[in-house]
Amino acid sequence: xxxxxxxxxxxxxxxxxxxxxxxxxxxxxxxxxxxxxxxxxxxxxxxxxxxxxxxxxxxxxxxxxxxxxxxxxxxxxxxxxxxxxxxxxxxxxxxxxxxxxxxxxxxxxxxxxxxxxxxxxxxxxxxxxxxxxxxxxxxxxxxxxxxxxxxxxxxxxxxxxxxxxxxxxxxxxxxxxxxxxxxxxxxxxxxxxxxxxxxxxxxxxxxxxxxxxxxxxxxxxxxxxxxxxxxxxxxxxxxxxxxxxxxxxxxxxxxxxxxxxxxxxxxxxxxxxxxxxxxxxxxxxxxxxxxxxxxxxxxxxxxxxxxxxxxxxxxxxxxxxxxxxxxxxx
Numbered sequence: 001x002x003x004x005x006x007x008x009x010x011x012x013x014x015x016x017x018x019x020x021x022x023x024x025x026x027x028x029x030x031x032x033x034x035x036x037x038x039x040x041x042x043x044x045x046x047x048x049x050x051x052x053x054x055x056x057x058x059x060x061x062x063x064x065x066x067x068x069x070x071x072x073x074x075x076x077x078x079x080x081x082x083x084x085x086x087x088x089x090x091x092x093x094x095x096x097x098x099x100x101x102x103x104x105x106x107x108x109x110x111x112x113x114x115x116x117x118x119x120x121x122x123x124x125x126x127x128x129x130x131x132x133x134x135x136x137x138x139x140x141x142x143x144x145x146x147x148x149x150x151x152x153x154x155x156x157x158x159x160x161x162x163x164x165x166x167x168x169x170x171x172x173x174x175x176x177x178x179x180x181x182x183x184x185x186x187x188x189x190x191x192x193x194x195x196x197x198x199x200x201x202x203x204x205x206x207x208x209x210x211x212x213x214x215x216x217x218x219x220x221x222x223x224x225x226x227x228x229x230x231x232x233x234x235x236x237x238x239x240x241x242x243x244x245x246x247x248x249x250x251x252x253x254x255x256x257x258x259x260x261x262x263x264x265x266x267x268x269x270x271x272x273x274x275x276x277x278x279x280x281x282x283x284x285x286x287x288x289x290x291x292x293x294x295x296x297x298x299x300x301x302x303x304x305x306x307x308x309x310x311x312x313x314x315x316x317x318x319x320x321x322x323x324x325x326x327x328x329x330x
Contacts, residue, residue, distance in 0.1 A: 005133060081141070118321075182234050195213075
């Protein structure tokens, strides 16, 4: 019997636009304050992409870094999975545009839309493709230009979101790298977090633009409660499926949405868990599908990850959707 093939992370990369939008800047745009934003979210600043800086362009930069760290040439890439809810256009897919930008002439690719949980959804799909033997490597990219779908007149949402990208390269391994995964959705609660217009239900029109229906709408209080509960369950299940205890997790990389959500989840997981959490939301805000891979890459660059570490990643987003995954760093 042939030995089982596992999927493991072989390289990570990230990209953030140069422009910084601080809380002080937002004080000049809407009725808010640095104190109000910081105490409710933990966010101090976020990055904003230039007008000609697209979702695919940012994703390509993060992908090149991940490929270089993995020692794989773009021409040898076999699959590209892109998690995004802000594609350059409805079609062709962002994955196609990134494939062309990289020169990954042998790769197939597609987009996966599951908001802030999208990266973990794409990671699971790519891992399954490698474990089945269908591909020998895969790029998994989370990339978002949320500034393009943010209502900059709404203080309840414009303070939260930013732009950026993160990427990982998966390769086969004889040891488990992606040790577990838990994914879920509940479309009955879709209205809590959505962009109402721009699809076939509400096509673009002067009325939808005037009413800001092409921007992010969020029921903040309801979303907070559900986010804490579902992220906690996803984390606990992913840890159990990996055959670990909470104490055996070395690093937690959560979706960087809101400091109060992260703190609530960490507290319920157990004493000392918050000390293991990697955070960069104070500098980037919520970058949706880019959030976890961007943070994972920064954690690696900062020397926070070493071989053998067990890393918990957990997310919650529109859909409603959620996910948890435990990765062992090889």
